[in-house]
Amino acid sequence: MSNHESFISNIYRGRFAPSPTGPLHFGSLVSALASYLDAKKQQGSWIIRIEDVDGTRCKSSYAQQIIETLNSYQLFSDEPIRTQSQHNALYEQKLHELKKQSFVFPCNCTRQSLAQYNGNHPFECQSSINKPHSWRLRTSSAVYQCQDSIQGTLLFTDDLKNNCPVLKRKDGFFSYQLAVVVDDHLQQISHLVRGADLIETTAQQLYLYDLFGWTPPNICHIPLITNHYGDKISKQNHAKAIENHHLPTLIRALHYLKIDLAAPSSITDALWQAIEAWDPSKLKGTKYLPLEAQDLHFI
Numbered sequence: 372m373s374n375h376e377s378f379i380s381n382i383y384r385g386r387f388a389p390s391p392t393g394p395l396h397f398g399s400l401v402s403a404l405a406s407y408l409d410a411k412k413q414q415g416s417w418i419i420r421i422e423d424v425d426g427t428r429c430k431s432s433y434a435q436q437i438i439e440t441l442n443s444y445q446l447f448s449d450e451p452i453r454t455q456s457q458h459n460a461l462y463e464q465k466l467h468e469l470k471k472q473s474f475v476f477p478c479n480c481t482r483q484s485l486a487q488y489n490g491n492h493p494f495e496c497q498s499s500i501n502k503p504h505s506w507r508l509r510t511s512s513a514v515y516q517c518q519d520s521i522q523g524t525l526l527f528t529d530d531l532k533n534n535c536p537v538l539k540r541k542d543g544f545f546s547y548q549l550a551v552v553v554d555d556h557l558q559q560i561s562h563l564v565r566g567a568d569l570i571e572t573t574a575q576q577l578y579l580y581d582l583f584g585w586t587p588p589n590i591c592h593i594p595l596i597t598n599h600y601g602d603k604i605s606k607q608n609h610a611k612a613i614e615n616h617h618l619p620t621l622i623r624a625l626h627y628l629k630i631d632l633a634a635p636s637s638i639t640d641a642l643w644q645a646i647e648a649w650d651p652s653k654l655k656g657t658k659y660l661p662l663e664a665q666d667l668h669f670i
């Protein structure tokens with residue numbers, strides 16, 4: 372069992388890594404704030420990274436809009452913003468390293484042929500490299516555990532046994548899994564603070580860290596803001612774009628992070644107070660936070 376303890380480092384480097392498949396919605400503002408407050412509370416750097424490897428769903432106009440919205444809330448990247456689609460050669464090189472060690476295999480399977488496995492790919496197939504193929508990570512019986520300061524101990528036992536995730540798609544686009552690990556390592560990110568929906572992909576990422584021989588960052592997952600059906604508010608279920616530079620929206624977003632400010636005079640003042648007040652232990656064990664009645668206009 373690999374037991375990943377915190378990245379032992381006194382340099383905190385955090386990030387917010389949106390996929391620009393739509394404008395910033397209320398749930399993503401809450402995530403951006405959590406990663407920002409955690410970094411700033413620990414005198415760290417906070418970096419924005421645009422995760423646009425999926426060229427079929429991401430748009431540069433959304434990326435621009437997301438950055439403008441973040442900036443309108445005084446959330447500025449401490450370093451130049453990295454855009455993943457400009458670094459495909461690097462992901463190709465990393466995939467090549469995995470190929471050389473036979474950690475990946477080519478796959479001709481289609482969505483249809485995998486329907487019986489709920490879209491998972493539980494074992495290695497006999498596929499031809501001469502036909503259109505994706506590249507999948509070989510399964511592993513490795514078991515992972517990580518200490519999430521909000522969600523507690525996360526134990527991953529079957530995640531890697533039941534699925535061989537795609538690292539490069541048939542259409543040539545790299546997957547989030549590969550790009551996120553390569554970039555977090557390259558950018559020396561020490562702490563990930565992100566939504567609890569990403570817990571399900573954490574084991575795959577820890578496995579990739581192992582294959583590359585890298586130390587993973589400290590990882591923690593904040594609760595998901597859910598709608599009245601209990602679903603995460605997301606672009607898929609048409610969450611609205613938030614208004615730019617709107618103090619009442621910021622105050623409500625901070626409320627879900629257990630920060631209730633008295634009467635901030637401005638966005639800058641609210642952020643200063645929020646850094647002081649940020650205490651992730653107040654969210655301990657919380658995976659979902661339903662939107663309160665007064666906030667239903669955000670969806």
Ligand code: GLU
Pocket residue numbers: 388389390422551564565566569
């Ligand atoms: N790009 C991912 C998303 O927008 C988040 C990646 C991460 O925080 O690890 O869902």
